[in-house]
Amino acid sequence: MNLIEALELSKKPVPPDAKLFRVFLGCGFTPLHLQSFFHAHLRQLLPENRVEIKTGLFGDLAGSLERLDPKALDGLAVALEWPDLDSRLGIRELGGWQVSDVDEVVSSVDRQLSRLQRALTTAARAVAVVVALPTIPLPPLFYTPPNINSAEKTKLLLSLAKFAADLSEEPGIRILDSQSLNSVSPPAARFDIKSEILTGFPYKLPHASTLAQLMASLLQAQRPKKGLITDLDDTLWSGILGEVGVEGVSWSLEHHSHIHGLYQQFLSSLASAGVLVGVASKNDAALVQQAFDRKDLLLKKDKVFPFEVHWHRKSDSVQRILKSWNIGPEAVVFIDDSPMEAAEVKAAFPAMECLVFKKDDYQSVWDLLANLRASFGKTAISKEDAIRLESLRRAAPLLDALGQDGNASDEFLKRADAFVSFDFSKRPKDGRAFELVNKTNQFNLNGKRFSESEWAKFLADPASFLVTVTYQDKYGPLGKIAVVLGKVNEKKLHVAAWVMSCRAFSRRIEHHTLKRILDKFDADEAVFDFQATERNSPTQDFFLELAGAPPQPGLKILRTSFLEKAPPLFHRVEET
């Protein structure tokens, strides 16, 4: 994007009722074109929003951050540069590059980083924070030649690295990866010394555009995909299993098939981060099981579910895998070495990303792995990520037990030995409740997503409540699977958000959740901010069952009516 495009995009009209997205762009220099590019990139990511960007005082980044009211923001982006840590690390102030100054500069950077860390950590409790570490080079301040890392310079870099590491551990803070930035904005082509001296803006335009784009994408991160379906022959391993046999397929340096080993290792890594990995292969099922018994396979059998191995169409396999996972095609990537198979699946599932594994093009496979990490990357791994695959595998008996109406029988549920835990804390120990509300589609009251600041503001209201539901049965734990957010006024509940993971369907957890919150607040009725979406048909079905008619916005359910219509509930219950 060049500057004229950015300015034109920023000034495109928005609907008068467009939701406001307020961001603070923190930088110690004149924000000038960085602000224009940042605004434009946010507009691209949030076409329905009106974006408002505020900036702080020139030369006082730390003070600007300390004076912020993060609750009034939807995002905070900080473009840190060396002069923000000590003005002697910039060029606009003169008189500080003596050898005797260097130790003091290092100490003062430490102090300033601590100050910034406090301000950013405080802000991150209320708003999403994005931080770009210094992107322009240090000035020729050190007495050593520039190609020697002096002790003082190394200490500076160490302090910065520690600052970044500490901030990375904060749930609401995302640090822009310097290597990613380097790959798209060459470090030597970033600094515009003339512009810095004459206008106080240090960046060349291409760098400003790239930096703004990356910061905007971190602030409005895409939701990670959830599942990957892989082919086997000439994809997960080299060779055609039916032709060369179990011992004939390979993925090693000695067989010149190491690239397949790398792919296996990567899939195993994705699986360990909670990504669902399934197999769709036209193959002999017994042979595939034997191949997965090989001890040297890097993607172990227990990391894969389900296996669809037969001679039918790949799209049929994919259909069944999606059903087992209970997720939509847009959340899945399909990989096959055959362009024809990839095209066949793509034709059946246009929303699915279907990629070709080009086994002889190592660079292409390497790029594929990087792109997959971008698609599946998460900011944190939750307990639920660790148990997702196992809970799906264990849910298979439940799926088998479902009747044609999609419901399990009373007898089956009675024997499931199910246990539901309701946590009414408004300050949960982790970000799972927030994450669930912002990623669940099917059982979702209205599809509304919350920014960190909206979430914090809602919960700050004394009338508000938050319920986080955890479930387990004899088939295994599902972890935290449902969240209800609302307000209570005397004996009336107003439910603003209600989501439940698709892994928890058909267990009557939604019925028990509604019963529990009615009981907890001794409410006579509940009013729901219901809104039909393209994907919340499970929610619509639930309310249809309770209300006897398709739900409408403002849906009201009386306690007496609910108790009449609710099916028997067999869970043991705990409140924490």
Added chain:
Amino acid sequence: MPELDDRLTRCFASVFPALSPDQIRAASVETVPDWDSLAAVTLIAVLEEEFNTPIDLMEMPELTSYQAVRDYVQKQIK
């Protein structure tokens, strides 16, 4: 040179979106209240990109009207 005027008008419109094409061609620091130092720096950056030619920020005090900018750019791209 109608093409030059079209390109210049687009540059000016991106910085001063409230101005009509006619107002742009008559624009100057005196007639456009939004034409402050920040707008001037932005205008120069936009012109540099559009015409792929460096414009010395030192020239900024002279580039105070559409006509002055037009004359300067015309000379630069000859």
